[in-house]
Amino acid sequence: QRAEEEGRKLPPFDHHSVCRSYLQGCCPRELLSDTRLESMMSCRKMHEPAHKGEYNKAQEKRDLFYDVEAYEELEDAICIVDQEIRRLQDKVKRDAENNLDLTEQHRTQKIFEVNEQIGVALVQIEALGNEGRINESVELSRKVDELKKRKRELDTEMKGVYPAMLQRLRVCETCSAQLNVMDHETRLQDHYGGKMHLGMVQIREKYAEMKLFNFKNSIDERRTLKKLAEEKERSERRSQRGRSRSRERKRSRSREKKSHRSRSRSKSKSRSHKERRRSRSRERKSSRRDSSRERFPPSLIFVSMKIFDFKVMAAEQGQLRSRRSVVRPTEYLSSEFNDELISENEQKKIPYQLLVCFLNPIDASYVWSAWFLSLVICIRDVGFIIWTCCLAYLKMPDVKPANQYEHFSEMRARQFLNQIANLGPRPSGSEALEIHAFRIITEKINSLKEVVKRNDVNRIEMDIQRPTGCYDLKFLSVFTLCYHKVTNIVARIGPKKGPTDFSILINCHFDTLPDTPGATDNAVSCAIMMEILEVFAHLNEPLEHDILFLFNGAEENFLQASHGFIVNHPWRHSLRAFINLEGCGSGGRELLFQTGPGESWLIKTYLDNAPHPHCNVLGQEIFQLGIIPSDTDFRIFRDYGKISGFDIAYIRNGWVYHTEFDRPELIDIGAIQRSGDNILALSRALIRSPYLKQPANFNEGTKWVFLDVVGLFTIFYEMKLALIFNYTVLVLVLIRIYLHLFRNGDYSINVLLRASMNQFMAFGAMLFTGICLVLIISLLNMTMSWYSMPELDMAMKFEKAHFDSTIIFWSFVLFILTWIHSASSYLFMFHVLFPLIRDPLLSISKIFGFIKVITPKSLFWAQSICLTPLIILISTYTQLLFDFFVPVMGRFGNTINPEIFIMSFSLLVSLTFVLFTNNLIYVSRRLGFMVKCMIAVSLFCFLIISTTNVGVPYKYSKESPRLRRVIALHAKKSVFKFDGNLLNSETGLFVQALDYRGADDLPEHTFLQGVGKPDCSNTTDEYCQMPYYTAIHQLFPPDRSRWVPLPTEPPITRPLNVKLLERKFLSNNMLNLTIAIFGGADKASLHITPLDGFQMKNWSLTAFNPKTYSNRPHATYFVFMTYGYEAPKERIIWILLEKNEGKKLTLTDVGKEPALELAVATHYVHGANQNSDTLHQLRSLIANRREKPHAGVGFWRWGITLTAGVSEIVVHSF
Structure with a gap:
């Protein structure tokens, strides 16, 4: 109105020049005008009262979101004033420090506080008087009088001490005004009632109001x-x-047509009658379309039914007459119009789902925004649930103090862990293990003996065992293991009365592989065991049964020490159960991934008593498939001891497993406490269990399904009950399909079959896409680009048909797994059970009035609610699988492309999300743009990964190294003829990479490239006469390794000497060879290859069974021989060969040709002889270059962790 009087023309209220905060009534510059703070508030926009009226009318119709800008401006204003307040407070404080002592400052502070209370009270008195509230005003006046009296007392004290008072200042914490502490009350009243102070109060109150109410x-x-x-x-x-x-454009075209007709009428008189009729028909159609578009309001839209399945539906039921229909968004339809459509629909006996299909609201921009908002909110809620569950999933318990011996304490366990890990690598036979680690463990046990003796209720015994033996092991391949005097330390604690008839075993190993300190594998387990032993030692009550603590010293030699204990130790006979502690990662939550066999009371005891259970039968079944290149002592106790138990291991951060980075500081705080609490509670429960005496009474052969749900609770039930559950769910699926197919007639059998075929085709398309990606990645040499960043790695009628077909797909998988009695079938039972809840949930919502009709929006929400538990479960399992399997791919060998495994895991995870969302396509529109965006994002990500360092496979950091594992042996090879003369002698570097990229992908350097592959043309040895440390040459074949010739020989302190003691010809075409091996280190491998048609018949190592090893007539037999505390003087073996081919042998024939090739390799992997000068240079080179991945092109290839040693191999023919 003022603008009209002044003759000004105002822009509309929504113009960018109008202040949005002013329309909200909270513009800081308006509230603080004519004050000192006005210059600090920057607002040059228009403030006109006329705009407020227009804004209020428009805001009543729809939300304009102007409060967002107002909120931000208020927040900026408050920040500016708060900065000014802090600046002035600092200035006053500096001045006060120069002029006043601490006592004066304290008194001045009190005076100011009283003054402030008086000023505020006076303003309130005036306001109460204006409102007529006399009684409250009088009561407040009395309070002011008391405050004035208090102020006078403080003034008197101040004048007595400081007669010449300087001015004392204080800064108002609301508006930044500077106030004199000694001012009169009226001046303070003027300040608190002034415009600047009240303006800032109003700004702060408005900001708090918006933050509290408008922003729920x-x-x-x-x-x-x-x-x-x-x-x-x-x-x-x-x-x-x-x-x-x-x-x-239409008007212009119409004018052009009229002018054209007038010009061409004279020319077109000779035009045919048929052409004129076609032209008139086109004009009528065009005018009809134009009139229809003008006739319908903007809220009506055209929906083009271009989906093939809709045309099929129209052909089958004849209820869809046209592919083009005019519909109104659901939100714009009145209830009467809806009721009218529904009643008309019921009269025509048309399924209601068809009607809702035409009332699809997504094509309207308003509803599209609502849908997008719903999607955002749903993603937020689901993300919050998953985030909360992940916090519970990853949460670690509080660490107990070291002075509480009634509880497990991580602090005490870490002290012992650091003592062991600080010794460095501890291979069996090394000084670090046989002397220093041995001393630390035995001294700790002896000290605990004194504690037990003081309490006088229990006893501790210790036994040192150094067994000798041989056995066969099938691990990825088949080979024989022989050990001599390896070290076992056994402690037994039990009641004072003496050994009990029944006991349990807790096992760890304190040896390591070369070049790794082995904090998680497995010093931390030994620290946990020692701490549990200490807790038991401080008990003041007797234990029910004995507990054995086995610290074995040769697990990394393929489980030799545990075999020596369970086969030879006299204490083994009382064992009824065991707990094996392992580690293939670095901290995190320990996982129970194996249990049994049989005796299901064990898993029930764990689930009932462990305070932080983390277990999954899925891990047990995956491990038992044999696809993981690792094994544990669990296998030895199970196969050779015939006892049942638990296999528990750390699996997180597997990149440091068996590397130089397996250090104690990488183990999460609380991880040891969590594991210790579980093992302590489990061991206590086991020795108290009545089933320890007679375990067979508890359904010994029962198989259990067990899992924990994101660490919140556990589920376990028998496999028999699982079969009932699974088959019941499958019956419910059949009932659902019957009701939809025959009773309700929601769709025909053809539609269901077509939809089911679509699901299998979708699976096939995803599988085909995954295979194509694997091929492309392999061709572009991008294999294992995810290794360092596994994050790179996860119409109503037809909607219902496709949703049911998805349930059928998962039901088929569930049926197969249930048929074979797989305990992991529970996962797919959840895939069927939770989706079955969707339709009952929708029906209940309609009954209680939450929804009136089933719309795409209600479908979306119901499906999201039902699938949220499944999504959480799949998300946690995905994290678990990738946390474990991605690091494993770094040591999976050179022959199997790990992209296939990662693609398979990703495919299984993606199927859950894809198959349970593709039904929503039939109630959605405008997906083309979304598909284009997803394709563009995928191509962009692929471009980034393939052209930048984001996608490099190996990355080095001290906290989280993700490196390539490489073995380098500086070896001397000597090959002797049949007559004993030297045929060939060479020195070189034998290099193997443990992942699929192999040695071909190593960085270009003399130490690593060499002349190429080893020459295997002159031998039938499957190991190519190379110094293999292990027998898994199928995963690491010789042609994927490198032999780099070197001019210098490695330092060898005990040269190998192989002698043939006896070559004896026996009847029946048999030949017996007796061979002696002298010298060598504590680890040696034998490659025994029969020649000239001979086959292995027997030997002196184990009870030989040809079927155990291979059905091939000329197989190479691998023997791994070690010694621990003491080296044998010599190793003598005899080998019996038999020749079944050709004519009968004579003594003369046997002496002409060799019958056996024997390669003996010894390995120096610890001590002073482990490294040659060449290996020192190689270690230094790798350590320097892996820290500089950007120093040159391809320098990321130097992301290597090296296991190195000196080796000697001698090859003889006998």
């Missing part, structure tokens, strides 16, 4: 809604401009 969701959501509204307005303006341009 977050400000980010309001900003998102504001952007969506702005986007909608822009789209409406664009569409309006488009319509105006279209009308203008």
Whole structure:
């Protein structure tokens, strides 16, 4: 109105020059005008009262989201004033420090506080008087009098001490005004009632009000809604401009047509009657379309039914007459119109789902925004649930103090862990293990003996065992293991009365592989065991049964020490159960991944008593498939001891497993406490269990399904009950299909079959896409680009048919797994059970009035609610699988492409999300743009991964190294003829990479490239006469390794000497060879290859069974021989060969040709002889270059962790 009087023309209220905060009544510059703070508030926009009226009317119709800008401006204003307050407070404080002592400052502070209370009270008294509230005003006046009296007392004290008072200043914490502490009350009243102070009070109150009430969701959501509204307005303006341009084009075309007709009428008189009729028909259709578009309001839209399945439905039921229909968004339809459509639909006996299919609201921009908002909110809620569950999943318990001996203490366990890990690598036979680690463990046990003796209720015994023996092991391949005097330390604690008839065993190993300190594998387990032993030693009550603690010293030699204990130790006979502790990662939550066999009371005891259970039968079944290149002592106790138990291991951060980075500081705080609490509670429960005496009474052969749900609770039940559950769910699926197919007639059998075929085709398409990606990645040499970053790695009628077909797909998988009695079938039972809840949930919602009709929106929400538990379960399992399997791929060998495994895991995870969302396609529109965006994002990500360092496979950091594992042996090879003369002698570097990229992908350097592959043309040895440390040459074949010739020989302190003691010809074409081996280190491998048609018949090592090893007539037999505390003087073996081919042998024939090739390799992997000068240079080179991945092209290839040693191999023919 004022603008009209002044003759000014105002822009509309939504113009960018109008202040949005002013329209909200909270513009900081307006509230602080004519004050000192006005200059600090920057607002040059228009403040006109007329705009407020227009804004209030528009805001009543729809939310304009102006409060978002107002909120931000208020927040900026408060930040500016708060900065000014802090600046002035610092200035006053500096001045006070120069002029006043601490006592004066304290008194001055008190005076100011009283003054402030008086000023505020006076303002309140005046306000109460204006409102007529006399009694309250009088009561407040009395309070002011008391405050004035208190102030006078403080003034008197101040004047007595400081007669010449300087001015004392204080800064108002609301508006930044500087106040004199000694001012009169009226001046303070003027300040607190002044415009600047009241303006800032109003600003702060408005800001707090917006933050508390208007932003129940977050400000980010309001900003998102504001952007969506702005986007909608822009789209409406664009569409309006488009319509105006279209009308203008039509008018121009109409004028052109009229002028053209007038010009061509004279020329077209000779035109045929048929052409004129076609032209008139086209004109009528065009005018009809134009009139129909003008007749319908903007809220009506055209929906083009271009989905093939809809045309099929129309052909089958004849209820869809046209592919083009005019529909109104559901939100714009009145209830009467809905009821009318529904009643008309019921009269025509048309399925209601078809009607809702035509009332699809997604094509309207308004509803599209609502759908997008719903999707954002749903993603937020599901993400919050998953985030909360992950916090519970990853949460570690509090660490107990070291002075509480009644509880497990991580602090005490870490002290012992550091003592062991600080010794460095501890291979069996090394000084670090046989002397230093042995001393630390035995001294700790002896000290605990004194504690037990003082309490006088229990006893501790210790026994040192150094067994000798041989056995066969099938691990990825088949080979024989022989050990001599390896070290076992056994402690037994039990009641004072003496050994009990029954006991349990807790096992760890304190040896390591070469070049790794072995904190998690497996010093931390020994620290946990020692701490548990200490807790038991401080008990003041007797234990029910004995507990054996086995610290074995040769697990990394393929489980030799545990075999020596369970086969030879006299204490083994009382064992009824065991707990094996392992580690293939670095900290995190320990996982129970194997249990049994049989005796299901064990798993029930664990689940009932472990305070932090983490277990999954899925891990047990995966491990028992034999696809993981690792094994544990669990196998030895199970196969050779015939006892049942638990296999528990750390699996997180497996990149440091068996590397130089397996250090104690990488173990999470709380991880040891968590594991210790579980093992302590489990061991206590086991020795108290009545089933320890007679375990067979508890359904010994029962198989159990067990799992924990994101660490919150556990589920376990028998396999018999699992079969009942699974088959019941399958019956429910059949009932659902019957009701939809025959009773309700929701779809025909053809539609269901077609939809089911679509699911299998979708699976096939995903599988085909995955295979194509594997091929492309392999061709572009991008294999294992995920190794360092596994994050790179996861119409109503037809909607219902496709949803049911998805359930059928998962039911088929569930049926197969249930048929074979797989305990992991529970996972797919959840895939069927939770989706079955969707339709009952929708029905209940309609009964209670939460929804009136089933719309795409209600479908979306119901499906999201039902699938949220499944999504959480799959998310945690995905994390578990990738946490474990991605690091394993770094030592999976050179022959199997790990992309296939990762693709398979990703495919299984993706199927859950894809198959349970593709049914929503039939109630959605405008997916083309989304598909294009996803394709563009995928191509962009692929481009980034393939052209930048994001996708490099190996990355080095001290906290989280993700490196390539390489073995380098500086070896001397000597090959002797049949007559004993030297045929060939060479020195070189034998290099193997343990992942699929192999030695071909190593960085270009003399130490690593060499002349190429080893020459295997002159031998039938499957190991190519190379110094293999292990027998898994199928995973690491010789042709994927490198032999780099070197001019210098390695330092060898005990040269090998192989002698043939006896070559004896026996009847029946048999030949017996007796061979002696002298010298060598504590680890040696034998490659025994029969020649000239001979086959292995027997030997002196184990009870030989040809079928155990191979059915091939000329197989190479691998023997791994070690010694621990003491070296044998010599190793003598005899080998019996038999020749079944050709004519009968004579003594003369046997002496002409060799019958056996024997390669003996010895390995120096610890001590002073482990490294040659060449290996020192190679270690230094790798350590320097892996820290500089950007120093040159391809320098990321230096991301290597090296296991190195000196080796000698001698080859003889006998």
